[in-house]
Amino acid sequence: MDCDVLIVGAGPVGSFAAETIAASGFKVVILEEHKTIGEPLQCAGLISPRAVELAGVGRDIVINEIRGLRVFSPLGGSLHAESNQVFSLAVDRALLDQKLAERAENAGALLLTKTRVTGLEPVKEGYHATAVRDGRTINIKARLVIGADGIASKTAQWLGLGHKNPRAVMYSAEIKLPRNNTASVDVFLGHEFAPGWFGWLIPLDENTCRVGTGCAFMENHPPPRYYFEKMAGVFPEIFNGLKVLRYTGGSVPLGPMPKIFTSHAMLVGDAASQTKPISGGGIYTGLRAAQICAETAVGALMEEDLTENRLYHYQEQWNKEMGGELNRAMGYRKSFLNLSDKNIDLLIRFLNKPMWLNTILHYGDIDYPSRLALKMCLLNPLARVFFRNAGQTTTPSFPTVKTNSDSKHPAQKID
Ligand SMILES: Cc1cc2nc3c(=O)[nH]c(=O)nc-3n(C[C@H](O)[C@H](O)[C@H](O)COP(=O)(O)OP(=O)(O)OC[C@H]3O[C@@H](n4cnc5c(N)ncnc54)[C@H](O)[C@@H]3O)c2cc1C
Structure with missing residues (x-):
């Protein structure tokens, strides 16, 4: 079987990327090892209204609307903030995955379930993949491979992009x-x-x-x-x-991967560690990354340029849009890891005041937690002490993308 794009994994991220690429007229094949899309479920299914809108799946995936937050310390302190505004949604995660997979198929992608990709070999102008379906081996040649195969991504390893993230x-x-x-x-x-x-x-x-x-x-x-x-x-x-x-x-x-693309291949979603370091949520970030990945893929396929230097724009764009936020979030996580239970308790009791609770409700955003942190720092210098680590890591720790090129201008280098 020959195709333009092979997508490994029909999680929400792989299917979302597949839909855009297939809708642009390219031949897309998605291979998924499990029989039923969305199963087995490994998720708490809490996402923002923004994520539901981005997915474009409609409100029938929503099970409950969340308007408040209670936080408990191990030493008895607690806070409770609740408003009329919905800030997150408990969704039917399996249904979300199924709807996205169905849309990818409707856009023209071929989805094969019960099909596990077992290897990738670079060939002229692309990759040759092997997969196993019902005990039989399938061979597929693809101009572009997108690894959307989750946290234990084999695709990342086959491409030499594997990285031991926390x-x-x-x-x-x-x-x-x-x-x-x-x-x-x-x-x-x-x-x-x-x-x-x-x-x-x-x-x-x-x-x-x-x-x-x-x-x-x-x-x-x-x-x-x-x-x-x-x-x-x-x-x-x-x-x-x-x-x-x-x-x-x-x-x-958790935390960024140094490199999520190579010649004729990209990683996306959990396979590229595109999750939020504070909550572990990866649906919103993964879907946004899938859009950027798919747009890069369509452009590169149209230009018939799938070199590393062309696909570099995917990570460049991703870093530009989300790098700062995720980097700051890693800093907050570091600050949190340094807090003792006693300090956690003190912090919760300190925040349990109308001014802070209102600030949390007004500026809290599960996709962009740094907005709330910034506001807290502006309101009270004490908050700056807690967020100090975050301030220290705002720019340098997110990786600078390097291609194999020695050139300072990757676009000038041809693979
Ligand atoms: C306990 C838990 C709770 C979570 N709660 C939330 C939450 O509340 N909100 C939120 O936003 N995020 C949450 N997440 C994170 C979220 O589930 C992931 O970020 C999201 O699933 C990433 O989607 P993905 O498509 O990148 O990967 P996945 O959903 O992991 O999909 C990868 C797919 O690839 C398939 N696959 C893997 N290897 C192969 C292969 N070799 N061949 C073929 N197919 C293959 C897998 O079967 C799978 O279907 C949670 C995660 C966990 C573990």
Whole structure:
């Protein structure tokens, strides 16, 4: 089989990129190893209204609207901010993936499920991929390969772009639990039950919630379920009586990858570590990256120039748009990692005042958390102490893109 573009993985990001490229008239093949799109589910499904709009999938994926936030410290402090404005949405994540895959097919992409890509070889003017479907080997030649195969991306390794990013490993589940307030999400902070991460509870309705916690990946860490049981023990008034309906855990990559393109190939979504370092959310960032990746692909295919120097514009554009935000978020994460449980408690109690709660509600944005941080720094010099690390990392730590070229002007170098 020959195609213009082979996309490895039919997660939301791969399908979203496929739709744009196929709609421009190019022959696109998407290979997905699982039988059912969106399954197994590994997500808490909390995204911004902006992300739903960007995906263009309509409101029927929305299960619950979130207007508030409660934050709990392990030492008793808490805050609760709630407004009339919807700031995030609990969505049916499998349905989101299915709708995007269907749109990609409607745009002309060929989607093969139960088909696992097993290798990639560079050939003249592209790549030769092998895949396994129903025990049979399939061979595909593609001018361009897009690796959208998630956190454990094999495509990244085959292309020589693999990178050991930090990760958060999570226990996550859908549970049965009676809940009075269905408009606020809960966030639980504490090193005992969420070392280097946070716990969460997202209400879906009066009887069902999504919950989880996790840890920053370290060698020999206990299973994430251990942390969840600890967290439930610390907050019995919230978690007592829960019944797990299904497990939805997994890992997210954190922080930028040095390079996400090469000649005739690009990485996108979790495969390119395009997630938000504070929350681990990767749907909004992944969809936006898919747009940039697809636009670059269409331009490069039309110009018949799939060299590294042409595809370089993908990472350049991505860095320009999201690099500053993600870099600052890595800084906030660093600041947070340095806080003891006592300081977390002090911070939560300090913020539990009308001025701060209103500021959180007004400027809080789950896709762009640095906007709130900036406002807090302007309002109170004390906040600057907490965000100091973030200030220090605003520019230098996001990677400078390097092609294989020695030239200072990559566009001048022809592969
Ligand atoms: C516990 C948890 C909770 C999360 N909660 C949220 C949240 O609330 N909000 C949010 O925005 N984000 C959340 N995320 C992150 C979000 O799920 C990811 O960022 C998102 O799924 C990335 O999409 P993707 O398409 O890049 O990758 P994926 O969704 O991982 O899709 C990759 C696809 O590639 C396929 N694949 C892999 N290898 C191959 C192969 N060799 N051949 C063929 N197919 C292959 C896989 O089967 C998969 O379908 C969460 C993640 C976890 C683990």
